[in-house]
Amino acid sequence: MNAEPVAEPSHGVGPWPGGPGEWPDDPRLDPDLLAHGDTRNVVDAYRYWRMDAIVADLDTRxxxxxxxxxxxxxxxxxxxxxxxxxxxxxxxxxxxxxxxxxxxxxxxxxxxxxxxxxxxxxxxxxxxxxxxxxxxxxxxxxxxxxxxxxxxxxxxxxxxxxxxxxxxxxxxxxxxxxxxxxxxxxxxxxxxxxxxxxxxxxxxxxxx
Missing domain, CATH: 3.40.1280.10 (SPOUT methyltransferase, trefoil knot domain)
Structure with missing residues (x-):
């Protein structure tokens, strides 16, 4: 029996394709968001980023x-x-x-x-x-x-x-x-x- 397809979120982005071994090697990214998707109200450039990483980047600008x-x-x-x-x-x-x-x-x-x-x-x-x-x-x-x-x-x-x-x-x-x-x-x-x-x-x- 085929598994039900995962519904795309109504806003934001879904989980990163593939498993943990295929995730980007970037310390700014949040493993939980990569696994479950990111529906926060943030600009696309900050998708999957940890909150503290976003604040640190904003602080530079x-x-x-x-x-x-x-x-x-x-x-x-x-x-x-x-x-x-x-x-x-x-x-x-x-x-x-x-x-x-x-x-x-x-x-x-x-x-x-x-x-x-x-x-x-x-x-x-x-x-x-x-x-x-x-x-x-x-x-x-x-x-x-x-x-x-x-x-x-x-x-x-x-x-x-x-x-x-x-x-x-x-x-x-x-x-x-x-x-x-x-x-x-x-x-x-x-x-x-x-x-x-x-x-x-x-x-x-x-x-x-």
Whole structure:
């Protein structure tokens, strides 16, 4: 009786053809993924790679901009911002305030993205000052410069606030400048994670 054919995964790739003796001799590859297939949400170049090998390779190419989020509540946007930071290859994501955050929106990308926690704005500001990295606040406030016309340093921290209230006065005071996204409709603001993606893309358009 013939064996049932192995179904191909709906996404990703199936097991590597052949047995262990026929697998590629590459220490970056994960034997378990080679044996059972790789359905992770990674680009094809990283298929079958071990997670630590992917992070190590990303570390050789990360961009010099950072992303910071003032975490007043367990905002679901934080996970989406982490996901975008991974997509645009940010150096690090900084969570300011509550250590806990909703990881669902990150879609596992927080495993590949460096995330650092700061207890409060003062601690974050001290880190940025010691690192010599200017902080650029993103908020649609009077005096904010449209991001497409603003100075956006190659090495910087893009600082985002919570959906709704935006950045605190203390966080704004820590920034060297404030940028906004030009809007054309009736709503006062756009989703925080969408805004973060727009600004990260603008940075990459100039510097990547």
């Amino acid at each position: 990360r961009h010099p901009f950072h992303v910071a989020i003032e975490n007043w509540q367990h905002d679901m946007n934080i996970g989406s911002i982490v996901r975008s930071a991974n997509a645009f290859l940010a150096a690090e994501v900084h969570i300011i305030g509550k250590r806990r955050w909703n990881r669902r929106g990150a879609m596992v990308t927080d495993r590949y993205q460096h995330v650092r926690h700061h207890e409060d704005v003062a601690t974050f500001t001290a880190w940025a000052r010691d690192a010599g990295i200017p902080v650029v606040a993103v908020d649609n406030l009077p005096g904010a410069v449209p991001v497409d016309r603003a100075e956006l340093p190659e090495r910087c921290v893009l600082l985002f606030g919570q959906e709704g209230p935006g950045l605190s006065a203390e966080a704004l005071a820590a920034a060297s400048g404030t940028v906004e996204i030009t809007q054309y409709g009736s709503t006062r603001s756009i989703n925080a994670s969408a805004a973060a993606a727009v600004v990260m893309y603008e940075w990459c358009r100039r510097w990547a």
